[in-house]
Amino acid sequence: MKFKEWFKTIIFYEIFVGMKATMSHLLRYKPITLQYPHEKRALPDNYRGMLALLRYDDGTEKCVGCDLCEAACPSRVIRVVSAEVPGEPTKRYSKEYYMDMTRCLFCGMCVDACPVDALGMTQEFEWAVYDKRQLHLNKQQLLAIGDRSFPVREKRLELQHPNVAFFNVSFGHVPQKPS
Amino acid sequence: MTELSLRLAISVAQIAAVMGVVMLTVMILTLAERKVLGWMQDRMGPMEVGPYGVLQPIADGLKLFFKEDIVPAGANKFMFTLAPILAMVPALIGFAVIPFGPSQPFEFFGITVKPFVISDINIGILYILAFTSIGAYGIILGGWASNSKYSLLGGLRSAAQVISYELNVGLAIVGVLILAGSLSLVKITEAQGGGFWHWYVFALPAPQIFAFVVYVISAVAETNRVPFDLPEAESELVAGFFTEYSGMRFAFFFIAEYANMVLVSCVAAAMFLGGWNAPYPGTILGHMGLEQFAWAENIAWFTVKAYAFLFLFFWLRATLPRLRYDQLMKFGWKVMLPIALGNIVVTSIAAYLFPKG
Numbered sequence: 001m002k003f004k005e006w007f008k009t010i011i012f013y014e015i016f017v018g019m020k021a022t023m024s025h026l027l028r029y030k031p032i033t034l035q036y037p038h039e040k041r042a043l044p045d046n047y048r049g050m051l052a053l054l055r056y057d058d059g060t061e062k063c064v065g066c067d068l069c070e071a072a073c074p075s076r077v078i079r080v081v082s083a084e085v086p087g088e089p090t091k092r093y094s095k096e097y098y099m100d101m102t103r104c105l106f107c108g109m110c111v112d113a114c115p116v117d118a119l120g121m122t123q124e125f126e127w128a129v130y131d132k133r134q135l136h137l138n139k140q141q142l143l144a145i146g147d148r149s150f151p152v153r154e155k156r157l158e159l160q161h162p163n164v165a166f167f168n169v170s171f172g173h174v175p176q177k178p179s
Numbered sequence: 180m181t182e183l184s185l186r187l188a189i190s191v192a193q194i195a196a197v198m199g200v201v202m203l204t205v206m207i208l209t210l211a212e213r214k215v216l217g218w219m220q221d222r223m224g225p226m227e228v229g230p231y232g233v234l235q236p237i238a239d240g241l242k243l244f245f246k247e248d249i250v251p252a253g254a255n256k257f258m259f260t261l262a263p264i265l266a267m268v269p270a271l272i273g274f275a276v277i278p279f280g281p282s283q284p285f286e287f288f289g290i291t292v293k294p295f296v297i298s299d300i301n302i303g304i305l306y307i308l309a310f311t312s313i314g315a316y317g318i319i320l321g322g323w324a325s326n327s328k329y330s331l332l333g334g335l336r337s338a339a340q341v342i343s344y345e346l347n348v349g350l351a352i353v354g355v356l357i358l359a360g361s362l363s364l365v366k367i368t369e370a371q372g373g374g375f376w377h378w379y380v381f382a383l384p385a386p387q388i389f390a391f392v393v394y395v396i397s398a399v400a401e402t403n404r405v406p407f408d409l410p411e412a413e414s415e416l417v418a419g420f421f422t423e424y425s426g427m428r429f430a431f432f433f434i435a436e437y438a439n440m441v442l443v444s445c446v447a448a449a450m451f452l453g454g455w456n457a458p459y460p461g462t463i464l465g466h467m468g469l470e471q472f473a474w475a476e477n478i479a480w481f482t483v484k485a486y487a488f489l490f491l492f493f494w495l496r497a498t499l500p501r502l503r504y505d506q507l508m509k510f511g512w513k514v515m516l517p518i519a520l521g522n523i524v525v526t527s528i529a530a531y532l533f534p535k536g
Contacts, residue, residue, distance in 0.1 A: 018498045022219040031223045 258324035266317025333419030368454030
């Protein structure tokens, strides 16, 4: 037994085992890497990419300006300036909505926190820019991202659930109960 | 006068041809190394420049050529400039005595020309050993002149390593020299003709297989390649002795490293693996009656042997991790040196008992 180990040492047995392994990879060459800009891998459905603001199918914004996303965000990416809908004191909306994507860590907690599902995470990840300020997004830009990434939009909540009373979403176009 | 100028012209032409081939080989090697390493690690290697990345060396060369040439503050400017030249010139100058093909001299306007060796000096192998030792000065000076602790440490390591392992290279070669009875690489190669059983790795009465193993390991160590790349250990010393170098100066060190690889491969092929001799008696083209084209086959065999050796460098690099420094020294002095010395003793006794007929 001792002799066997000694013999293995002097003929570099372990090195030859290792070299056989590398050679087998060379002979059965099957790259596991992708030529990234030319070919892209399929992303999983729950991929947490760029954040976006969503709209209802009639084009109105989902966001009700509740600030919960701002509270949930661990790295203070989001800043919401909430305001009343003019003429409708019970209704609020986000007058301004900023995201500083340089700080975002894509945890998705803002999406979880949103009570009206106004935030979504897209599959976009190619957001390298030359100017860092381009990652400071305002409401229009976030809505544009949402528009291009989520073409299929939801109906308004009160139309999805006609039997539930929504006290704070009474837009003028919502069908009124016949009196 | 005309004879002298003609001789000069022929020499210059030969030197230009060999330099061109060596530089081309270096270019191919830089690509081949990345490709082979990639394939062995399930990657693709460079793929962007040209089809399958074959133009990558040109892109690299252009990039290095146009890079800013930085001399660090506090560096010894003269030494800093001298070091890359001192590293590259010895690596390239060694090719002067390598026989790339059969050396039947032919008459050219009244001058005998040996077409495939620039100069057949009778101490060829000694010349190569001497000049590769000078190459170590380039590395050491480069490390010292950079005024950086990483460079200095890399240079010092390199000094110790090159001294330890050049000894083994020299001693491993002695066995072959005893058998061949000559220091001229042309004569050594010619003595190995007539089939692979005449190559000095396998040749009776004293097969130099142990010397060959010692030579291969020491050659890897001498050219500072993985697993003996302690002078440029990326994980410890940023890049070792050329940490502070950029642009063309870095390219010089780079070329020197690869030219050294080619040189030790050529020497290994010439000393142990029969040089340009085919592994069967004669040449196929010669047997077919095309004796005047047999040199092409011989050169092809030399190329195959040298490239097989170069492939071994890449293969080792893909397989082995770096040695620790004390392991390196211990291995060099306590394992390689006794084997080389023992090989000399055995070879001498065998050569004495069975002298060549």
